[in-house]
Amino acid sequence: MSRRRDNVKQWLTAKLQQLDSPFVRNVGWLGGSGALIRVSRLLATIILARFLTQHDYGSAALVLTSNEFVRVFTRNGVVVRLIQTEAENLSHLSQSAYWLNWAMFIGLFFIQCVVSFPIAWFYRDTQIILPICVMGLNLLMIPQGLVQAALLQREGRFKVIALTEMTQISTDNILSAILAIAGLGMWAIVLPKILVAPIWVYIITKNHPWRPQGKFTTEHWGDLVGFGQSVLGVELLNTLRANLDYLIIGRFLSLDAxxxxxxxxxxxxxxSLGIITSVKSALLPHLCDVRDNLQQFKSRYLQSLKTIGLIIIPLVLLQASLAPFYVPIVFGHKWIAATPILILICLSAIPRPFADSASQLLLAISQPKLDLIWNLIFTVIFAIALLIGVHWQGVGVATAVFLTHLICLPFFTVWASRYVFKDA
Structure with missing residues (x-):
């Protein structure tokens, strides 16, 4: 018996040592802050579900989706380039990136205000024009701290990033709950996202010493934009997929649906999405550190996949299995109709982080074009599936989301892994 206990102890010790890595610690910081964020979001969601109508939720979804389609251009590969570039190029690229970000974000603000009018016409709701324009104010704050945020990621200082996100988003959730109780309807979701933006800028800039030097410059913009084209293409397709179901339901069904x-x-x-985002953020610098050593590169990647599986799969299965019990108790009986949709969407989370990891793997070896090609193929398949599924209302759309992710994403994960490590 004593020998068996010793063997179990040795096995557990070995497993813990395998998990003790910068990647796990960074995911731990991001995941830990994400857990606190989810607690605040859960409380806010409970209150919003009690005080907002289905129409309020539908209007807010259109506003946030419209904003997300503009904000995707902020994920243009500049941050990835600063994380990935060689140390001798970092100073010059950072200076250029700062001014490129300002030019792009100011332009995006005006674009968001202009597109609010055709969006309101398409969905036959002029009340969403003002909130869409107001949401654009965020774009005028982000450039002040975006380079510092990229450098923090490059240096592996995810503790700062995690605490910043926790403070910002938790405050957002608390304000949403307060404004919902105050009877602001859709604005309870929209306004806090503007009010908390300065929190992110202040904490990020306070925790990194980098500041722009000299005058406005366009030097190296070609390098930044050239590298970021495929990255931006992938982000555009990711954003389209993330919001395509909302757009289709809002157009072909109703705002209540x-x-x-x-x-x-x-x-x-x-x-689950919070953890998936944490994994994606932490993995790229973790892989880039060892990309010159193929065996170590492969080992680090495969170990990361194992860690992801240990975290995501049990969490998703537990949440999906308990949904029929906690939805009416926590959120109220008026949301029981959402339970089947919730379960299907929840289960679709299982293959997502593995495919995201495969995408980061391709970025680490400077192959964003391959990632772009895959995302283009997957988006076409996804769109076709949604247009078929919408004939069976929201549950049909959720089923399409679940099946496309379950079938397509594992295929991509296996293909990308074999492509990168074919000579290992």
Missing amino acids: LGIYYFAFNAGLGI
């Missing part, structure tokens, strides 16, 4: 679906998506995928 969109409200139910939007609630189910956030309640079902909220926790």
